[in-house]
Amino acid sequence: MIKLRCVNKSYPMGARSLHVLKDLDLDVAAGELVSIMGSSGSGKSTLLNILGLLDGFDSGEYTLDGQSMSGLSEAKAARLRGQMLGFVFQSFNLIAYKTAVENVSLPLYYQGVPRRKREDTALGYLEQVGLRDWAGHLPSELSGGQKQRVAIARALIGQPRVIFADEPTGALDTATSQSIMETLQSINQDGITMVVVTHEPDIARITDRTILLRDGRVVSS
Amino acid sequence: MLSRNRLRTGLTALSVSWGVFMLVALLGIGSGIANQIYWDFRDDAINSIWLYPGTSSLPHGGYGEGRPVQFTDADYELLRTSIPGIEHVAGRFRMGGEHIIRRGAKTSSYDIRAVHPGHQYIEKTIVRSGRFLNDRDLMERRKVAVIGVRVAEFLFPALDPIEDPIGEEIIIGSIPYTVIGVFEDVGGENEMRKVYLPITTARLSYGGGDVIHTLLFTVGDATLEESQRIESQVRQRLASRHHFSLADRRAIRVSNNLEEFAEVQQIFTWMDGFIWLVGLGTVAAGIVGVSNICLISVKERTREIGLRKALGAPPRTIITQIVRESVALTAVSGYLGLLLGVLLLEALRTWVPENDYIRDPDIALVPALVTAAVLVLCGAVAGYIPARRAASVPPVVALRDS
Numbered sequence: 056m057i058k059l060r061c062v063n064k065s066y067p068m069g070a071r072s073l074h075v076l077k078d079l080d081l082d083v084a085a086g087e088l089v090s091i092m093g094s095s096g097s098g099k100s101t102l103l104n105i106l107g108l109l110d111g112f113d114s115g116e117y118t119l120d121g122q123s124m125s126g127l128s129e130a131k132a133a134r135l136r137g138q139m140l141g142f143v144f145q146s147f148n149l150i151a152y153k154t155a156v157e158n159v160s161l162p163l164y165y166q167g168v169p170r171r172k173r174e175d176t177a178l179g180y181l182e183q184v185g186l187r188d189w190a191g192h193l194p195s196e197l198s199g200g201q202k203q204r205v206a207i208a209r210a211l212i213g214q215p216r217v218i219f220a221d222e223p224t225g226a227l228d229t230a231t232s233q234s235i236m237e238t239l240q241s242i243n244q245d246g247i248t249m250v251v252v253t254h255e256p257d258i259a260r261i262t263d264r265t266i267l268l269r270d271g272r273v274v275s276s
Numbered sequence: 277m278l279s280r281n282r283l284r285t286g287l288t289a290l291s292v293s294w295g296v297f298m299l300v301a302l303l304g305i306g307s308g309i310a311n312q313i314y315w316d317f318r319d320d321a322i323n324s325i326w327l328y329p330g331t332s333s334l335p336h337g338g339y340g341e342g343r344p345v346q347f348t349d350a351d352y353e354l355l356r357t358s359i360p361g362i363e364h365v366a367g368r369f370r371m372g373g374e375h376i377i378r379r380g381a382k383t384s385s386y387d388i389r390a391v392h393p394g395h396q397y398i399e400k401t402i403v404r405s406g407r408f409l410n411d412r413d414l415m416e417r418r419k420v421a422v423i424g425v426r427v428a429e430f431l432f433p434a435l436d437p438i439e440d441p442i443g444e445e446i447i448i449g450s451i452p453y454t455v456i457g458v459f460e461d462v463g464g465e466n467e468m469r470k471v472y473l474p475i476t477t478a479r480l481s482y483g484g485g486d487v488i489h490t491l492l493f494t495v496g497d498a499t500l501e502e503s504q505r506i507e508s509q510v511r512q513r514l515a516s517r518h519h520f521s522l523a524d525r526r527a528i529r530v531s532n533n534l535e536e537f538a539e540v541q542q543i544f545t546w547m548d549g550f551i552w553l554v555g556l557g558t559v560a561a562g563i564v565g566v567s568n569i570c571l572i573s574v575k576e577r578t579r580e581i582g583l584r585k586a587l588g589a590p591p592r593t594i595i596t597q598i599v600r601e602s603v604a605l606t607a608v609s610g611y612l613g614l615l616l617g618v619l620l621l622e623a624l625r626t627w628v629p630e631n632d633y634i635r636d637p638d639i640a641l642v643p644a645l646v647t648a649a650v651l652v653l654c655g656a657v658a659g660y661i662p663a664r665r666a667a668s669v670p671p672v673v674a675l676r677d678s
Contacts, residue, residue, distance in 0.1 A: 109586055109671045129667075130590045137588020148583045148675065165588040213588065 056217060056248045057083040057106060062115030064101055075101045076112070077271040083250060085216075088243040090251045090259040093268030100221065102268065103252045107140055107219045108132045120216055137165050141210030141247075143239075145222035147202040149194040155181060155205045156190040162213040180208035184238060200231035207238060217248040224258060236261055281573060288569045289609035292562035292651075296610045299555030299647060300617025300639050306551045308624070308637030310544045315635050319463025322537050323363075323498065324398045325507055327491040327514070328529040336521035345518045345527050347488040352392065354513060355493055361506045363496040366395035367488030369475045377471065378447040379431040386427055388448065388471045390478030398492045399461070401472075406442040406457030413456075413474040420477075421446060422457040424468040448473075451481055495534070503534045559651070563606065567658035570602050574666040581666050582674020591667035598666060602659025603652055610651035614644065 059081040065074040075098045083089055093099045104110035105117065108124065117124040120139065127135070142148075149158045160177035168176070181187050184204040194202055203223060210218050220239065224232035236258060243249045251262060259265045267275045329345040347367065355365045369390040376385050395401070396408040404425065413420050423446070428437035431446060441455045453473070461467035479485060493510075495503045507530055512522060520527035574581070581594055621637045628634065 104672045107586070109675070130592065133585060133588055133590040136586060142586050144675065148579070148586075150580055150583070161584070162587045165584075165590070165593065209587070 056085040056087070056120055057081065057250075058116075058118040059106075060116040062105065062112050062117060064098075064105060064110075064112045075271050076105070079115070079271065079273060081266065081273060081276075083217075083248060085248055086243070086246055087264065088240065088249045088251070088262045089264045089266055090253055090262040091266045091268060092252075092254060092256075092259050095254070097268040098271040099252050099268050103219055103221055103250065106217075106250060107142060108136050133165075137162055137213055139216045141213060141215035141218040143203070143206050143210050143218065143220040143223045145225040147194070147199075147206045147226075149202055149205060149209075151194055154191050154193055155186060155197065158194070158205055159208045159212055162209065166213070176212060177208070180212050181205070183211070184208045198231075199227050200235060203227065203231075203235050204238065207235075207242070211242065211247075215247060217250065218242065220249065220251045222253055223251065224253070224255070232258070281569065281576075284569055284572070285605065288562070288565040289605055289612075291565045292559070292606055292609040293613035293616070295555070295559035295562040296613030296647060296651065297617045297620075298558045298613075299551075300614055300644070301620055302551045302555050303548075303643055304617065304621040304624075304637040304639045305634065306544075306547055307639065308621075308634035310547075311637075312633060312635040313540055313544070317533070317537055317540075319400065319461070319467060320533060321398050321400055321494050322533050323496065323503065324492055324494045324533045325503065325510070326531040326533070327510070328531070329489070330526045330529050332520045332524055333526035334521045334524040336524065337519045339519050343520075345514075345520065347491050349486040349488065351491060351514065351517065352488060354517065355491065355510065359506065359509055359513065361495055361498055361502065362510075363494045364394035364397040365491070365493040366392040366398055367475060368395070368490040368492065369478050369482075369484050369487065370489040371478055371482050375448055375471075377427070377431070379444070382431050382433070384430055386424075386469055386471050388473060388478070390473045390475040390484075392475055395472070395492065398494050399467075400463070402460045402462070403457050404460055405438045406455070408457055408459070409472060409474050414476045417477045417480050418474060419451060419453045420456045420474065421448070421453040422459055422472040423455055424470045425458055425460050426465065426468040427471060428455075428458045449481075498534070500534050500538050503532060507532055556650070559610075559647075559654070562609075563651075563654040563658050566602055566606050566655060567661060569605075570598060570659050570662040571665075574598065574662040578666070578669055578674045580674075582669060582671040585671040586675065594667045595660070595663040598663035599656055599659040602663075603655040606651050606655030606658065607648075610648065610655075614647065618644075 059079055062076055062079045063074070064076040065072045079102070091099045091102060101110070105112050108127065150161070156174060156177045159180055160173040163173040163176060178187065178190055181190050184207055186201060186204055186208070189197060189201060194205070197205065223239065224235055227235060239249060239251070240261065251258065253259055264276065266273055327347070329347050332339070332341050332343045332345065335341050349367070352365060352367045355362055371388050371390060374385040375388050376383060391409070392414065393409045393411060396403070401408065403422070406422070408422055409420070423441065425437055428441045432441050432444070435441070438458050441458055444455050445452050446455060447453070448471070475488070479487065495506050498506065511528070511530065514528060515522050518527065584594065618639065621639060624634070624637050
């Protein structure tokens, strides 16, 4: 599903530049649940952004589901994100003035789905994460775990091939983390490839495989 | 998304409304003032030139200074026959003050103008019944009068003031005159409270010899330059006849309506330009405000925009959303200003009584449409700058922002 070859990425830091990813190779098979671990500064967030088409890379080759991701235009990248990818963030990133159901249905808006259908579909996914009754609530009226479930429903609604989760339990307590991970696992079992960035060994343990990053290179996989 | 900054958005909308309101109000009131001035010109023919005798201020041709100039019938004939380009000519003989006019039991005093027949065209007298004075009246020194419609209404109460006075007798001073015509005048109420007599009859009755106090003539459809050429020709002929120097500006005073009209027109062209400048400047300040509020809202929502992009929003969608909001904000608030401005002008038209300063303040359709179009365009530009900035933020940067 995901294939990286010799990918390099550096950020300009004033006059010098910071070389974050160095000739990185990576493979994730379809249907896999992998975790990416590494100390802070190892490049794991950068890697996730590149994998999620949220950021470009300087050189190398990235193939996603058989398509090359080199030199994408912004508009093309946006379309691919909408069609193939889902995101779950540490800080949830829900829009504060929109209700749960509106937040969940947002990706469909950009795919041109009519309003009625968007809402019906979104309610279905809220049902799947157990928040059907909270559809009309604003994020500020939800607990952390509930917010993350709304975010997961939002990631699912576009029927993605891959879901990227960046520290999905970083802002949650242990019990809630557990249940969120179980939800992600069950989604994975439905056949969606899942890449989780984490620094918690407990989380990494329940994934199929852990990719360890150090100084912009994969040290074990 | 502007709805999140309700107060700020409201104030910005207010500044746009205010700008448009000011523009419309200024243009409308400007047009009202112009209308009034042009209205004042309606009294007399715009192509008329008026000559008033004065006193020589320079010695000339053996004559000393301080010599009064006096027009006579010879000057009238000179203008009438020997200067090309002159259309109608008339002289006025001033009888001094108002005169008691009587008919039956009704008595009042009115201003009397003793004139030549050509006066009708120069003063733009509208004869409603009967006729104006003619050459025969003058030649035979007939005791006939053409009276203003207000005079007729007073002297002939309970009768039709237009038709009935014709052929009736009125007494001016102690001399009976026959009414031969009733007139109206666009120059206003005062102009309709006048009585015209043949200049020859008046001079006979009041001992005027062949004196003319004011000479008036029109120049047909001459351009301003042509009228100025005719004017200088007239001045030359009169100077040689009355022995004053051409450089002497006091011997006769010349008032060229066409010249004054052109001057006034020019003043209003400048005033119009100035109003547009001030008005559009005020609107521009509002537009900058719109751009600013869009920029603020983009800045505040960098994270949300990044998220939307992560969820598949193409950059174009982000741009159109912001531009659409900006256009909607300027269009709605601008329209409100336009509406208020038009209402103000409507109120002025309705509630302010007829006066000498302002008449029919109005904004024409074209400036209103131009204003509206400029506003929408400005709204689009005002939104586009922040929108492009928003759309160019990579989603990562936006999501990292907190």
